[in-house]
Amino acid sequence: MIEAAVDHSLKQGPKAYWTPDERPTLDEANAWCKALTGSHYENFHVATFFLPKEVRPHFESIYAYCRVADDLGDEVADTETAKGLLTAFGEMLNECYDAPERSMHPIFVALRETVVACDLPREPFLDLLVAFQMDQVKTTYHNMGELMEYSRYSANPVGRLVLMVCGYREETLALLSDKVCTALQLANFWQDVVEDAERGRRYLPGEVMERCGVDEGQILGRVFTGEFALMMQSLVAETRAMLAEGGVISQHVDGELRVTLDLFRKGGEAILDGIEAQGYDVLRGRPVVTKAKKAMLLAGALWAKFWAGGKR
Structure with missing residues (x-):
């Protein structure tokens, strides 16, 4: 149900982010994340090129997660739709940790391998979604503390x-x-x-x-x-x-x-x-x-x- 909800909503946005009908293999998921990473000339992608080759797939899965989550918050015009997408994306993340065999999106198939190999907690990933949700409701900042x-x-x-x-x-x-x-x-x-x-x-x-x-x-x-x-x-x-x-x-x-x-x-x-x-x-x-x-x-x-x- 989680994947279906995101698939339906993303039809209003980039088709490249839709959930596939069939679960990708790990190689296919890693290739998807690598292609997304390579299509964006940004500091994270360029800088991590200088890390050892064996850890780059992990950074590509992390980047893909960050990139898509950011786009769900910024590239969807309707605030309520964006909030719903981010909530569903968070549920997909939880599924990646709690029931990984159910994950269908290439991001979470690849990210699961990264999470296990590097023993990553889920909190940093959830924290990023908190920020993107904040962008939907908080538009001004009073001081540096905020x-x-x-x-x-x-x-x-x-x-x-x-x-x-x-x-x-x-x-x-x-x-x-x-x-x-x-x-x-x-x-x-x-x-x-x-x-x-x-x-x-x-x-x-x-x-x-x-x-x-x-x-x-x-x-x-x-x-x-x-x-x-x-x-x-x-x-x-x-x-x-x-x-x-x-x-x-x-x-x-x-x-x-x-x-x-x-x-x-x-x-x-x-x-x-x-x-x-x-x-x-x-x-x-x-x-x-x-x-x-x-x-x-x-x-x-x-x-x-x-x-x-x-x-x-």
Whole structure:
């Protein structure tokens, strides 16, 4: 019944996400997740390429879960439909843990193998769904504390899953990862101010806006002022400091994981650099990481990967 409900609802969305009529084999499920991962040029997909080949299928199943869940929340126009889809997706996750033989969707056939092989708890996966559900009902944030709480569900679980798949379960490392992941989430918020506003969402903390003399109308009206620049400058500086604090995690993991974590962190720094280069005017257009900058980051990561391999 769970799979049928999702299959029916997704006919309003991407057909690629529908549940198949027959249960896929593990190889077919892994291939489905790999194809989905390869079709999205995003930090998670690119960065995990630098991890050992044997763990990549696990990251592809995790990515597929995150990607589809995110799309169910963001790409379905009707709020109630999106909420229902996310609830059903959570039930499918529980089925993956409690009655895996009943799972029909390739995501959960592949994810089951990852869960067993890496001994992953279900909480991080459920936490991500909490964030996507929050997006359906909470559209503004009053202070940084609320954004931190949101990031606890939307971003931090991914970092913790990355660590666990690579064999790291120390809470001290997880807390450092949380700082990096929260900072990456905030960097994306600062980058996407206009895009989020067009979706009816505002992640700029209202308390900070008020303190800096910035009002809601400036965002949709794209009215850039000195006050707006000072606000963004302070938010970028705070986020950059958080990235640096969490970035010391790289000193406590093996070489190949270090390459991946550093690439995540440097990607966030590149977003902040882009905002700064634009004079903090995120209202005139979305700051982007240039192709040249991406190429430099990837070249550096490749060099670091080969160096790490040579040290083993």
